Amino acid sequence: MDKIQPGESMISRLVSILTVFDREQAVLTAAEISAQSGLPISTTYRVLNDMTQWGLLEKDARGRFRTGVRLWELALRGSRTLTLRNAALPFMEDVQYMVRQHTQLSILEGTDILYIERLSAHVGVVNITSVAGRLPARVCSPGLLLAAFASSSVQDQVIATEPPPEYCGPNLSSAELRAMLAQIRLQLYARADGWIDKAASGVSAPIRDSSGSVVAAISVIVPNDGTTPQRTIPILQTAAVGISRRLGWRPDKRAPFAGVPSPE
Numbered sequence: 166m167d168k169i170q171p172g173e174s175m176i177s178r179l180v181s182i183l184t185v186f187d188r189e190q191a192v193l194t195a196a197e198i199s200a201q202s203g204l205p206i207s208t209t210y211r212v213l214n215d216m217t218q219w220g221l222l223e224k225d226a227r228g229r230f231r232t233g234v235r236l237w238e239l240a241l242r243g244s245r246t247l248t249l250r251n252a253a254l255p256f257m258e259d260v261q262y263m264v265r266q267h268t269q270l271s272i273l274e275g276t277d278i279l280y281i282e283r284l285s286a287h288v289g290v291v292n293i294t295s296v297a298g299r300l301p302a303r304v305c306s307p308g309l310l311l312a313a314f315a316s317s318s319v320q321d322q323v324i325a326t327e328p329p330p331e332y333c334g335p336n337l338s339s340a341e342l343r344a345m346l347a348q349i350r351l352q353l354y355a356r357a358d359g360w361i362d363k364a365a366s367g368v369s370a371p372i373r374d375s376s377g378s379v380v381a382a383i384s385v386i387v388p389n390d391g392t393t394p395q396r397t398i399p400i401l402q403t404a405a406v407g408i409s410r411r412l413g414w415r416p417d418k419r420a421p422f423a424g425v426p427s428p429e
Contacts, residue, residue: 178204178212179221183232192231246272246281249381252411253372256404257284260385263400267292267386273311273319276326278302278382290365292386303342304328306367307382310355313346314371314379320346334360354398355382359389366394370401375413383408 181202185193193201199209213230216222220235253270261268266289270282277299285292294300302308302323312323324342328334334357337345349355358366369384383405387393406416 175212178208179216182209182212182216183221183236186232192225192229194229198230249372249412250282253381253383253408254282256407257282257383260383260400260404261286264385264387264397266290266388267294269294269307269384269386270381271307271311271384272381273302273308273315274299276302276319276323278305278308278311281381290386290388291362292365293361294386300361301326301329304332304334304357304360305384306355306357306360306369307384309345309357310349310369310371310382310384311379313349313355332360333363354402356394358394363389365389368394368397368401370398370405372405373409373412373414377414380412381408 181204182198185198185201190197190201195209195213196206198204198213199206202209204212213222213224217224217230217233220233222230222236223233224230249272250270257268257270261284266286268284268286269280271278271280273279278301280294280296280298280300283292283294283296300308302312303326308323312320315323320343324339353371355369356366360367365386366389367384367386369382371379372381372383374380383401385397385401387397
């Protein structure tokens, strides 16, 4: 039996294996998992067999592995993202009906945006995101929005990250990014025109929880035509208010959402 290395637990082995899977690598052999996770092949086989028995992984007729339905089931139980998704989905459907483009729900995880729901449009502009997919926060509108409302230490980390090679946006300095985040906090929306794809623009609005903290972003990907992105802002802000109310937020006259009147 392989000995557990110092600092290496069974949980760390499970995580090492699970993080190998993504949308480009949904099905893998034991050898591929071993090579990419850095675990010995004998350890990999043993952990894979245990995970398959518990339904966390599934094994096909060719001996390849993929994540199992049981893993999805367990992940959703009691998840805060499920509560957020359930609150947001009716409003996302309304937004998509009005805008007829891709509509997304995301949260900030470290220096990345994690997409937890997406409604696709067949005639929508190009969109590289997917549910459970990630993007660096500094290159997309929901990332800029959530970074703007994050702590200064998180903002520092987001600003310090390097854009990926496919990034098409402006080469902003740290000072320019900080000024942009400050402006986003004031206007309560974020736009990223042509940052991921020159033909597409991302627009996002903030979602608050019962404490008033910004916890998520609702966003759309629309044509980068100079007029459509601006027209979507009040639609998104109205939807964001509705979702926030579902999460227990109550506005006051001191901090209303921009473009949406606070109650008398």
